[in-house]
Amino acid sequence: MHIDQLADALREQTAAFADAADAEAGTPVPSCPGWVLRNLVGHIGQAHRWSAGIAGTGQPSPLPDPLTADPGERDAWAGWLREGAEELIAAVGDGTRVVWTFFGERPSRFWLRRMLADTTIHRADAAIATGRAHGVPATLATEVITEGLELLTSPAAPQVRAALAGLRGTGETILLRSTDGPGWLITRAPTGPTFTTTDGTAADVTATASAQDLLWLFSRRVPPTDPRITVTGDAAGLDDWLALTVF
CATH class of the missing domain: 3.30.1050.10 (SCP2 sterol-binding domain)
Structure with a gap:
């Protein structure tokens, strides 16, 4: 997917995640054992901001603990999530800047793809928890599987x-x-x-x-x-x- 397509898809999946997570903060998330919705929302907003910091500076940053993330009041979740996604998109820019990743230095688009994949899958987790539909287009599913295989097959x-x-x-x-x-x-x-x-x-x-x-x-x-x-x-x-x- 082109960098603009990745950005648009992250916006769409973040919005869909926010919609799916519109339920009581303590709702259990069966596909993420031990987590409740508040943890899942905190993780996504925290991960977007953490990866934005890396994409913006090019430097590594300690991996944050998702259980310490504070998404704020439930009514503010959607806006907080949207802000995190936009922060990441802005930091990645045209996607060509070489930055740190777990797999060595790579263009900053790495973090946009990684967070798109993470958000897409966790959007399903939120939907499973709240009984909502969680369909994704074939093109996006193909992108997320391919990105995952590229990581799993990396030396x-x-x-x-x-x-x-x-x-x-x-x-x-x-x-x-x-x-x-x-x-x-x-x-x-x-x-x-x-x-x-x-x-x-x-x-x-x-x-x-x-x-x-x-x-x-x-x-x-x-x-x-x-x-x-x-x-x-x-x-x-x-x-x-x-x-x-x-x-």
């Missing part, structure tokens, strides 16, 4: 999270086959996982669904047994990948 991934070293393998393949866009073929090589986009190929295990439902599977918001997902082949290989990528 630096095990340095960021040691458990990701477990994604190495001996050539096992996983195909995420989208019914409304390109799919992704993941190969678990001895040196680390890789992926390519594909319209169809053979794999040890294949999960077939819409891009949106593949996103919910990829982010573990629905299980492989969900009726919207069709799994063929070695299901244990998919289960193992999902277990190793829990954050």
